Amino acid sequence: MDSQLLAAIQHLDTYGYCLLEDRIPAAMAGELAARCLELHADPQYLPMMVNDDPRYHTLFGMVNLDDRVWQCAAHQDTVAIARHFLGPHCRVVEACSKPTWPGAPAQRLHADSAGSFHQVPDVPWMINTMWMLTDFTVENGATGVVPFSHRSRCKGPPADFDPSLIQPVVGRAGSVMLWHAGAFHIARANTSSQIRVGLNIAYYPRWFNNWVEGGHQPVWPETFERMPPEMRQLCPGKLGRSRAELYEERR
Numbered sequence: 001m002d003s004q005l006l007a008a009i010q011h012l013d014t015y016g017y018c019l020l021e022d023r024i025p026a027a028m029a030g031e032l033a034a035r036c037l038e039l040h041a042d043p044q045y046l047p048m049m050v051n052d053d054p055r056y057h058t059l060f061g062m063v064n065l066d067d068r069v070w071q072c073a074a075h076q077d078t079v080a081i082a083r084h085f086l087g088p089h090c091r092v093v094e095a096c097s098k099p100t101w102p103g104a105p106a107q108r109l110h111a112d113s114a115g116s117f118h119q120v121p122d123v124p125w126m127i128n129t130m131w132m133l134t135d136f137t138v139e140n141g142a143t144g145v146v147p148f149s150h151r152s153r154c155k156g157p158p159a160d161f162d163p164s165l166i167q168p169v170v171g172r173a174g175s176v177m178l179w180h181a182g183a184f185h186i187a188r189a190n191t192s193s194q195i196r197v198g199l200n201i202a203y204y205p206r207w208f209n210n211w212v213e214g215g216h217q218p219v220w221p222e223t224f225e226r227m228p229p230e231m232r233q234l235c236p237g238k239l240g241r242s243r244a245e246l247y248e249e250r251r
């Protein structure tokens with residue numbers, strides 16, 4: 001592994017997140033951002049969308065909706081980091097598009113997929129990524145992270161949390177931020193006049209049950225058929241078209 005990747009791993013281990021700059025061409029990021037915005041405007045995808053705010057949306061199932069997403073999901077650097085923390089057999093469980101439109105307020109500060117633990121484990125249970133399909137700036141809602149919070153063993157921030165501890169992670173289009181699911185993080189307010197578009201791809205170990213995140217969509221059989229070997233290796237679970245077919249019900 002090269003020294004840049006080792007430094008990124010050490011940064012993630014220490015602070016709870018790391019940034020890899022310019023991992024896909026900016027032009028490709030821009031094209032993917034434009035496609036994401038088209039999909040968000042198409043009513044047929046409404047059932048796979050969660051709109052936490054009229055100006056902040058999540059469209060699940062992007063692995064099935066645009067094959068270019070695989071280049072991000074199977075990127076050798078993000079996969080190397082995910083495998084370092086989650087083991088060699090970790091998988092891609094979801095890819096979602098997350099635009100933040102101008103005027104969007106900050107969303108909720110949270111940890112990921114931690115709500116069902118009786119006690120939050122001290123091993124990572126998920127490595128999350130945010131591909132910057134547009135530039136991520138302080139003004140346009142770059143994701144905010146709370147350094148060191150992944151060590152708290154808490155399911156989320158305490159009620160008296162000090163928001164000044166949140167740090168925006170900025171980068172050029174084509175860069176990717178990775179974080180430990182236990183790190184408190186937030187979609188920050190977009191105070192600019194530009195749309196911010198992120199592609200959020202999650203890696204989980206095989207022992208983690210996929211039903212935990214309510215919106216996560218399975219890989220469709222026809223998607224898997226088209227995938228190159230490196231992507232198939234990252235999608236070893238059951239295939240199907242709906243959550244109800246494949247996932248246990250959340251109780």
Ligand SMILES: O=C(O)CCC(=O)C(=O)O
Pocket residue numbers: 098112128130141142143144185186187188198200
């Ligand atoms: O959109 C963002 O900047 C944050 C995304 C987020 O909170 C998440 O993926 O859990």
